[in-house]
Amino acid sequence: MIHEDHHHTHTDSAAHEDDSHDLASGNSGWKMRWPLLAGSAVLAVMLVLEFGFGYLPPFPIGLCVYGTAYLLSGYNVLYIAWRKAKRFDFFNEFFLMSSATIGAFAIGSYSEGVAVMVFYSIGEWFQDAAVDRAKRSIKALLDIRPEVVTIIENGVGRPMDPNLVDIGTVIEVKPGEKVALDGTLLSEKSSFNAAALTGESKPDTKRKGETVYAGMINLNTVSEIKVAAKFRDSKLSRILELVQDATARKSKTQLFINRFARIYTPVVFALAVAVFALPYFFVAQYSFYDWFYRALVFLVISCPCGLVVSIPLGYFGGIGLASRHGILFKGANFLDVISEIDTVVMDKTGTLTEGVFEVDRVRPDGITERELLGIACAVERKSTHPIAAAIVSYAQKIGVSTFEIGNIKEIPGKGLEAEIDGKQVVVGNLKLMQDAQIGLPEGWETQAKTVVIVAVDRRYKGYITISDKIKPDAIETIRELHRMKIETVMLSGDKKSVVDSVARELSIDSAFADLLPEDKVRNVRQLKTLGKKLAFVGDGLNDAPVVALADVGIAMGGLGSDATIETADVVIQDDRPSRIVTAIKVGRLTKRIVWQNIAMALLVKIVVLALGAGGIATLWEAVVADVGVALLAILNAVRLQRIKMS
Known part of the structure; x- marks a missing residue:
């Protein structure tokens, strides 16, 4: 009344x-x-x-x-x-x-x-x-912000207002206490309850060097964390602003x-x-x-x-119902719009797959395996892409020595070019090799895994295959969307054989491969001209333009880039595809x-x-x-x- x-x-x-x-x-x-x-x-x-x-x-x-x-x-x-x-x-x-x-x-x-x-x-x-x-x-949610944090100075702890803590400061979190600031775990291992951030109450075990977010609750041992972001820039503060x-x-x-x-x-x-x-x-x-x-x-x-x-x-x-399930709607208007969705368009990596890459095989041609890895690692360490990080991590783990590089140039959606000892090096996907007119052995189109190809002075020198697992609830997500009479589409920058393999496993209605960011935008625009009411789900920086273009932009908030999360209308905090279904059900x-x-x-x-x-x-x-x-x-x-x- x-x-x-x-x-x-x-x-x-x-x-x-x-x-x-x-x-x-x-x-x-x-x-x-x-x-x-x-x-x-x-x-x-x-x-x-x-x-x-x-x-x-x-x-x-x-x-x-x-x-x-x-x-x-x-x-x-x-x-x-x-x-x-x-x-x-x-x-x-x-x-x-x-x-x-x-x-x-x-x-x-x-x-x-x-x-x-x-x-x-x-x-x-x-x-x-x-x-x-x-x-x-x-x-x-507003009550989970700690008012005091314990900082460690010269081995002694003292209380401080979280707003005044600088990046690089070491803080101590006792069992039962809330983490006040985003940071890197310095202790060997600790378990945290992340329900306030993700809606998922099961313990999340973090190991030394892994990221811990403000709002998590320390469950067992005293933990030391090195602060990585100011209080106002923490993941928790962004979530509270959104809510x-x-x-x-x-x-x-x-x-x-x-x-x-x-x-x-x-x-x-x-x-x-x-x-x-x-x-x-x-x-x-x-x-x-x-x-x-x-x-x-x-x-x-x-x-x-x-x-x-x-x-x-x-x-x-x-x-409120959505937030309890780790889904943040940025406004009541998006509850209305998502209820009318008839098409869900998804990115592959990080949305339907784990987005945690590992080197699967190294196949050199004319050089040794360690040389191939050394060249790839030298170039890829200049990139922030998850695939690049996987190659660098693998090379460092087996102790491969790398090379000094110069004149590096990143080609979005394709790979990188650089110079090593005066020689031109190209590291990237099939499309980049075709653009550079580098001859490749036959059979690339049938390779059902992500492949990073290496060429030196326009000569093919081998490839590295990268594996990425499909998320556990992805199959049930697609099945449930189909039950709800919602069409599913997958857009990916990966090569056709990999994309088709994932699409077949998940029973996705249609899939498009070898797409650059502008190609994804073009595909979404084309779907909208057909009168589709669509949601786009993505996590990478290159997904931000498509997220903005869709009727409802959904960001995977755990692994997602800040740009995509800021652009999105709905944020899924625990990166589970099944939350897409939950979000639509809540809206309806x-x-x-x-x-x-x-x-x-x-x-x-x-x-x-x-x-x-x-x-x-x-x-x-x-x-x-x-x-x-x-x-x-x-x-x-x-x-x-x-x-x-x-």
Whole structure:
């Protein structure tokens, strides 16, 4: 029953602060709640006397008793209506309720006037509780930021504000404590609970040199961590920003209902006046009391509160439900859009496959294996690509000596060129070799693994195969998407034989290989011209343009690049493909519940409005219908917070 600004804080000026917040805070603490309870108790006693014993107090006593109950239960509503009226804002539910109840007092319907205010305020009380519950899972994230961190100086620990800790500082985290800053583990091994970041509660064991993120909870041994990022730049801080922003970004449905309420409220005011005034000219036995009473019923039932509260509440619930499963929606609008998706386009590496590469085989031609690895390692160590890191790691592990290089040049999506001892070296994929017109042995097209080819002075010198495992839940993800009648497409920069092999294993509808970043953009644009409503899922820096172009951009947040995460509309924190299915299900469920509430509220209001205008419904029926439909809509929206997703 609270207007939409009840849930958002305005920051432009004190004059435009959220009036509705007064009502919310009034219903949240005992000191401000007791007047409502007292007013309700007085009303209950008077109703027992009136309907149980037939006692009606005489005029001055009845007005005083009912007036006291009215002021106790309705003070906050009247106060907000007055504040809004001072700004010439008359078309809101607070002014509407105040007008209807004061009107009831004016014609002597004291008990009904108090009842309307009591039930309305009790409805507000329940709504505040529901909104608080909906936000609880989101607010819980805000409470996981440690306020103090222990830094180690000269072997001694001392407390410090995490905001003041510099990169390179060593911090100590005891068992049960939260990690305050992103960093590298210096201890040999530690286990952490990463549920706050990923939604996955099982322990995550980290070894020396691995990255530990702020928000993780240390489970067993005292751990030392070398800080790698400022507090404001940590993964946790970025997540909290995303969640806070998400609750402020409204969906199209919310915006529509807000616009609808702004038009609807003045219209029903005008209709209420018409219900009261027009019969004077057309009805022979016109009764002021009768038609004024009908207008009051009309005002009470026309309050749009069930809509403007239950709808944002539904979206809060959807965002909270998703966040509990390690999925961050950057706004309620994306819950709507993802519910309409009919095509999911995915990158291969890091999205459907682990993205953790290992050297599988080394096949030299005319040089030794160690020479081939030395050349490849010398060039690839200048690249940040995961495949390059795998080659460098393998070469260092077996102790291969590398070469000094010069004039290095990276060709996006293909590989690198450089000079070693005055000789031109090319290291990359098949497409790069074709561009450089380097002759290759036959059979490359059938190789079902990622291949890095090495050529020196335009002569082929061998290749290195790289293995990358398909993620455990990728097959079930594709199967579930197909059950949901969603088409699946895979776009990859890898060669055709590798891409086709993965596509066959996963039963993906269509797959495209040998794609540069601009080719991926072209493919997505082409799908959109066919009228597809599509989501793109990726993790690499080169996926950022496609993520931005899709109707819904989804980033794998664990291994994903910062650029892709920033560009994306939805972030999957634990990199599990099955979360794509969960995100779509949450979106569809949220939209279904929101529209159920809209249909239910409008249907009940139309029926009771017609009954009220016809003189059949009383103020009692009006307030029960108004509060009842709002509470039903709230309970329906709260269901979202109890649902268990697979």
